[in-house]
Amino acid sequence: MSSLSRLFGLRNASPFASGLYWSGIWLAIGAIALSIVLMGSSLSESNMLPWVFGVHGCASLAGGFVSAKRSGRRGWYFGMANGLVYTLLLLTISFLATDANWSSAVPILLLVTSLAGAFGGMLGVNAGANSR
Structure with missing residues (x-):
C-alpha cells in the first residue's frame, strides 16, 4: 500500500476519513458478493435484509x-463515530438516490453499524503500532 501512495503521491492524513474510505471499499465488495449470491441462488430480495445488515x-x-x-x-470513540457517520452518509445517499423513507430498519442499522464500528475500533487501536 505504501508503494501506491508513493506512486500517486496521495496520503490521507485523517484517520476518520481513512476509515470512511475503507468502509466504502468493504461496502462495494459486500454489495458485489450479495449480487452474485442473489443471482446464483433461490434467495429472494425480500429475504436479503439480514445479509444487508451483515454487509454494513x-x-x-x-x-x-x-x-x-x-x-x-x-478506539471506541473513533470506531463508533465512524459507524454513525457511515450510516448517516448511507441514509443521505439512499434518500437522495431512491427517495427511501424512514422505517424500523433504520434504527437497527444505526445500532449494528455503531456497535460494529466500536468493536472494530477496539481491535484497531490494539493492533496499531503505538500499542506495543
Whole structure:
C-alpha cells in the first residue's frame, strides 16, 4: 500500500476519513458478493435484509478498525463515530438516490453499524503500532 501512495503521491492524513474510505471499499465488495449470491441462488430480495445488515456491519467494523489503528488512541470513540457517520452518509445517499423513507430498519442499522464500528475500533487501536 505504501508503494501506491508513493506512486500517486496521495496520503490521507485523517484517520476518520481513512476509515470512511475503507468502509466504502468493504461496502462495494459486500454489495458485489450479495449480487452474485442473489443471482446464483433461490434467495429472494425480500429475504436479503439480514445479509444487508451483515454487509454494513462488516464495512463499519473495517472502517472502525482502520480509523482507530491510524489514530492510535480512543478506539471506541473513533470506531463508533465512524459507524454513525457511515450510516448517516448511507441514509443521505439512499434518500437522495431512491427517495427511501424512514422505517424500523433504520434504527437497527444505526445500532449494528455503531456497535460494529466500536468493536472494530477496539481491535484497531490494539493492533496499531503505538500499542506495543
